[in-house]
Amino acid sequence: MNFSQALEFYKTQRKKLVAVRYFFFISGWDMQTTAAQGSIESASEQVAMLAGRQYELTSDARYKEAVQVLFENSNNLDEVMRHEIECVQKEIAQTEKIPKQRYEQHMSLAAKAYPVYVQAKHDNDFAAILPYLEQLIQYNQDLTLWWQTPTLKGYDVLLDMYEHNFTTKRYDEFFQLLKQKILPVVGKLPAEQQYIAPEWSTQPYYKEGQKKFCNYLMDVLCFDKNKGLMKESEHPFTNGFGTNDVRITNHYYEENVLSSVFSVLHETGHALYEQQCDANLNGTFCSGGASMGMHESQSRFYENMIGRSKEFWQVHFKHMQQHFPVQLKHVSLPQFLQCVNAVKRSFVRTEADELTYPMHIIIRYEIEKELIDGCLKAKDLPQAWNEKYRSYLGIVPPTDTLGVLQDCHWASGDFGYFPTYALGSAIAAQLFAAMQKQLDVAQCLQSGNTAQINSWLKEHVHKYGASKYPDQIVLLATGEQFNPNYYVDYLLKKFG
Amino acid sequence: MNFSQALEFYKTQRKKLVAVRYFFFISGWDMQTTAAQGSIESASEQVAMLAGRQYELTSDARYKEAVQVLFENSNNLDEVMRHEIECVQKEIAQTEKIPKQRYEQHMSLAAKAYPVYVQAKHDNDFAAILPYLEQLIQYNQDLTLWWQTPTLKGYDVLLDMYEHNFTTKRYDEFFQLLKQKILPVVGKLPAEQQYIAPEWSTQPYYKEGQKKFCNYLMDVLCFDKNKGLMKESEHPFTNGFGTNDVRITNHYYEENVLSSVFSVLHETGHALYEQQCDANLNGTFCSGGASMGMHESQSRFYENMIGRSKEFWQVHFKHMQQHFPVQLKHVSLPQFLQCVNAVKRSFVRTEADELTYPMHIIIRYEIEKELIDGCLKAKDLPQAWNEKYRSYLGIVPPTDTLGVLQDCHWASGDFGYFPTYALGSAIAAQLFAAMQKQLDVAQCLQSGNTAQINSWLKEHVHKYGASKYPDQIVLLATGEQFNPNYYVDYLLKKFG
Numbered sequence: 001m002n003f004s005q006a007l008e009f010y011k012t013q014r015k016k017l018v019a020v021r022y023f024f025f026i027s028g029w030d031m032q033t034t035a036a037q038g039s040i041e042s043a044s045e046q047v048a049m050l051a052g053r054q055y056e057l058t059s060d061a062r063y064k065e066a067v068q069v070l071f072e073n074s075n076n077l078d079e080v081m082r083h084e085i086e087c088v089q090k091e092i093a094q095t096e097k098i099p100k101q102r103y104e105q106h107m108s109l110a111a112k113a114y115p116v117y118v119q120a121k122h123d124n125d126f127a128a129i130l131p132y133l134e135q136l137i138q139y140n141q142d143l144t145l146w147w148q149t150p151t152l153k154g155y156d157v158l159l160d161m162y163e164h165n166f167t168t169k170r171y172d173e174f175f176q177l178l179k180q181k182i183l184p185v186v187g188k189l190p191a192e193q194q195y196i197a198p199e200w201s202t203q204p205y206y207k208e209g210q211k212k213f214c215n216y217l218m219d220v221l222c223f224d225k226n227k228g229l230m231k232e233s234e235h236p237f238t239n240g241f242g243t244n245d246v247r248i249t250n251h252y253y254e255e256n257v258l259s260s261v262f263s264v265l266h267e268t269g270h271a272l273y274e275q276q277c278d279a280n281l282n283g284t285f286c287s288g289g290a291s292m293g294m295h296e297s298q299s300r301f302y303e304n305m306i307g308r309s310k311e312f313w314q315v316h317f318k319h320m321q322q323h324f325p326v327q328l329k330h331v332s333l334p335q336f337l338q339c340v341n342a343v344k345r346s347f348v349r350t351e352a353d354e355l356t357y358p359m360h361i362i363i364r365y366e367i368e369k370e371l372i373d374g375c376l377k378a379k380d381l382p383q384a385w386n387e388k389y390r391s392y393l394g395i396v397p398p399t400d401t402l403g404v405l406q407d408c409h410w411a412s413g414d415f416g417y418f419p420t421y422a423l424g425s426a427i428a429a430q431l432f433a434a435m436q437k438q439l440d441v442a443q444c445l446q447s448g449n450t451a452q453i454n455s456w457l458k459e460h461v462h463k464y465g466a467s468k469y470p471d472q473i474v475l476l477a478t479g480e481q482f483n484p485n486y487y488v489d490y491l492l493k494k495f496g
Numbered sequence: 497m498n499f500s501q502a503l504e505f506y507k508t509q510r511k512k513l514v515a516v517r518y519f520f521f522i523s524g525w526d527m528q529t530t531a532a533q534g535s536i537e538s539a540s541e542q543v544a545m546l547a548g549r550q551y552e553l554t555s556d557a558r559y560k561e562a563v564q565v566l567f568e569n570s571n572n573l574d575e576v577m578r579h580e581i582e583c584v585q586k587e588i589a590q591t592e593k594i595p596k597q598r599y600e601q602h603m604s605l606a607a608k609a610y611p612v613y614v615q616a617k618h619d620n621d622f623a624a625i626l627p628y629l630e631q632l633i634q635y636n637q638d639l640t641l642w643w644q645t646p647t648l649k650g651y652d653v654l655l656d657m658y659e660h661n662f663t664t665k666r667y668d669e670f671f672q673l674l675k676q677k678i679l680p681v682v683g684k685l686p687a688e689q690q691y692i693a694p695e696w697s698t699q700p701y702y703k704e705g706q707k708k709f710c711n712y713l714m715d716v717l718c719f720d721k722n723k724g725l726m727k728e729s730e731h732p733f734t735n736g737f738g739t740n741d742v743r744i745t746n747h748y749y750e751e752n753v754l755s756s757v758f759s760v761l762h763e764t765g766h767a768l769y770e771q772q773c774d775a776n777l778n779g780t781f782c783s784g785g786a787s788m789g790m791h792e793s794q795s796r797f798y799e800n801m802i803g804r805s806k807e808f809w810q811v812h813f814k815h816m817q818q819h820f821p822v823q824l825k826h827v828s829l830p831q832f833l834q835c836v837n838a839v840k841r842s843f844v845r846t847e848a849d850e851l852t853y854p855m856h857i858i859i860r861y862e863i864e865k866e867l868i869d870g871c872l873k874a875k876d877l878p879q880a881w882n883e884k885y886r887s888y889l890g891i892v893p894p895t896d897t898l899g900v901l902q903d904c905h906w907a908s909g910d911f912g913y914f915p916t917y918a919l920g921s922a923i924a925a926q927l928f929a930a931m932q933k934q935l936d937v938a939q940c941l942q943s944g945n946t947a948q949i950n951s952w953l954k955e956h957v958h959k960y961g962a963s964k965y966p967d968q969i970v971l972l973a974t975g976e977q978f979n980p981n982y983y984v985d986y987l988l989k990k991f992g
Binding site for chain 2: 015016018019022023026027029030034035036037038039041042043045046049050053224225226227228229231241242244245282
């Protein structure tokens with residue numbers, strides 16, 4: 001196969017693989033937002049078939065040959081294509097090491113586990129999801145064996161899957177810094193019972209009103225509704241297909257309006273990253289975010305740096321009052337800001353304040369390490385969870401629903417994903433510092449929307465999509481390597 | 497390839513093809529109910545890729561060989577499998593005759609045309625959809641050439657695709673009978689302007705209330721909501737995947753509550769057919785309805801024979817009054833029944849009464865014949881449409897929205913489909929007559945739901961799925977061949 005044959009074959013095969021991604025996206029979306037409970041099982045079987053198809057295409061001998069030819073002639077490729085081929089080579093090598101049947105079984109299992117997880121969380125019934133977790137952990141342990149290299153072993157294999165080049169060595173350093181600088185501040189927080197949410201924040205806010213205001217916020221953040229939408233699901237998430245179809249979900253609790261408000265800001269951050277990617281990358285493997293950590297840096301940037309700022313709410317709080325005239329009649333802007341920036345010991349990661357948030361992640365990271373090493377068994381998860389919460393946050397969840405069952409990641413088969421959330425928060429802080437050198441963010445927010453801020457992020461982060469490694473993007477955008485001190489400084493300045 | 501090898505290969509390939517069907521279903525559903533306008537085009541490209549995959553699998557040489565081996569040894573197969581292999585052989589032969597690229601282009605075009613059609617209907621802009629229609633007609637004309645046989649030519653090729661063994665010869669006879677017996681009754685109807693809908697029926701009925709009552713009706717008809725659901729779309733439809741996932745859509749017009757009420761009865765009829773199919777047929781090509789005509793017989797049976805009957809509303813009208821206490825306060829059951837059974841000259845097929853309904857179909861049938869023969873051009877459709885309406889119903893639609901743009905079928909590339917609607921109505925009448933010999937339908941309806949009626953239909957029609965030809969099912973269920981006189985008698989007795 002010569003170079004131009006290889007390129008042609010590669011592009012044809014890539015088109016097929018991109019289509020497979022679309023059908024994963026659309027069936028996953030359907031199962032999580034629409035499908036009736038009783039149809040999930042047969043849908044999962046079809047998803048397993050699609051996984052088999054993806055496996056076939058990825059491990060196809062001619063595809064491998066084409067990628068090898070392109071790799072060997074990478075000086076004939078442009079920069080984006082060179083990066084893509086490097087990533088694809090790694091993917092092929094990893095795919096080949098998974099027995100096809102195990103891969104299909106795993107995809108089917110993960111799809112089936114999701115509704116079981118939702119029910120288990122609802123029923124506070126850890127035992128219901130346990131057999132699924134055991135199999136999902138086993139699969140991840142097997143991955144670490146199949147994929148290990150001289151430099152990458154055990155849990156590191158999984159970490160690298162979600163964040164290229166980020167291993168326990170770097171995470172340990174990062175988390176050590178947080179434990180050293182942030183944990184003492186957390187330790188000084190009053191006991192859990194002493195935090196009382198202001199009465200206005202726990203009044204009933206009717207769902208339709210919440211939806212309308214969340215849609216208003218999507219407009220403020222310049223989400224393109226012609227190429228995306230928002231629906232409901234158990235756990236808010238963002239998913240998409242290129243720049244043309246970017247979808248977020250939200251959840252609405254009548255007694256907790258702030259949950260949907262900050263979820264929509266968070267998910268819209270993810271969505272903007274996808275929507276602002278260079279559209280020329282559509283149809284390639286370089287469309288979408290560069291990594292989970294980079295993605296989370298965008299969601300947490302919009303949720304926290306923008307969404308919890310005084311300047312943002314100086315413009316938008318009156319609109320929120322217009323949406324909820326009864327509930328917010330006697331609430332002042334300073335009262336509102338104090339509430340949305342209150343720090344407290346709490347059980348649920350997604351509802352946690354910025355200060356305690358990384359502790360929730362460190363807990364999960366340490367548990368995952370032990371789970372994958374095998375020294376912690378799935379059946380002992382609730383106990384291990386509760387002990388870690390006592391140790392880091394001084395509180396013990398009263399139920400597994402508020403404890404080990406709160407997140408869907410493990411039930412989806414994702415181990416090694418959580419640490420990217422803390423990484424994302426830290427990257428967000430580093431980007432924020434760099435942005436502020438070039439942009440008067442407060443003034444930008446006074447314009448009523450985030451267009452200028454979006455433009456900065458598009459130019460320095462979003463446009464690259466996945467055409468560079470996260471480390472490269474951080475360096476290009478901020479002028480230095482990943483540096484968690486920006487995060488520590490940000491947290492200490494705000495909460496210290 | 498010996499018999500058992502052939503059987504094994506066939507079953508593996510069938511699993512892949514069934515998965516392809518699922519992804520067609522789920523992406524089509526998404527595009528029609530969920531996706532943002534701006535994402536349709538890229539989604540359509542992925543659907544075209546899926547079509548290419550389906551084409552590859554269907555025209556695969558080993559698959560063909562396997563099917564041939566099974567066909568030659570069909571005395572070793574059970575009855576269902578024998579029927580399936582016969583149908584698959586025909587499908588393979590037809591698929592092979594379509595150039596792959598044309599097939600993919602067509603699937604992509606049909607997907608892209610749908611949102612254009614929705615917009616064109618909304619804007620009363622026939623010109624917007626015309627270029628799509630021209631290509632879709634051309635494709636159908638090409639199909640008639642690719643697929644023609646010594647006994648099947650022209651429009652007959654398309655008719656046979658939707659209804660096995662039903663050609664212009666049989667349809668002409670059927671429609672001749674209707675024109676002879678029913679058209680004179682239609683001719684005696686007062687002029688269009690003289691029908692005035694009762695005031696209560698055109699008052700605003702809020703959408704949420706309509707949704708709730710439609711959900712109530714789904715329960716009355718025993719739709720299994722654990723394995724299905726209802727959403728909204730421009731044009732109500734039913735789609736599904738085996739017995740485990742059956743979905744209907746509805747539309748809500750505040751000023752026309754009867755539209756959503758009779759649409760939900762109609763679509764739930766389709767859905768019951770799918771849900772009551774023998775679950776053992778899931779994962780085969782014999783799951784789902786036997787043909788478009790058989791499907792329509794079920795929807796129109798529940799909509800008309802059940803849903804417009806005095807006995808049905810004797811039980812359920814008071815529930816409708818409870819849902820809409822203001823609007824229906826002063827309406828009596830006889831007034832309601834008179835309104836939902838009123839006959840009138842009208843523009844829109846889906847809103848037409850039972851008597852004039854077949855005229856709407858005859859108009860489309862005659863137009864399609866001319867379109868496929870080539871003696872009518874797509875650009876002349878609005879004029880031809882209006883002339884036919886003047887001739888059969890004595891009225892001319894004031895807009896194309898109420899005329900040639902009212903149905904999505906042509907814009908979806910479906911020509912030869914409409915006549916099955918009239919066929920379905922006639923089969924419904926024939927089944928109804930047979931059912932009444934064994935079942936006291938009025939008494940069944942007094943029980944408050946349709947469980948006993950569903951059981952009769954399950955036993956005599958639904959359970960077979962697509963494992964028999966429609967002609968066979970009609971014969972088994974009613975003891976005689978398709979006989980349109982039942983339909984004529986039913987209409988004349990009710991409206992004559």
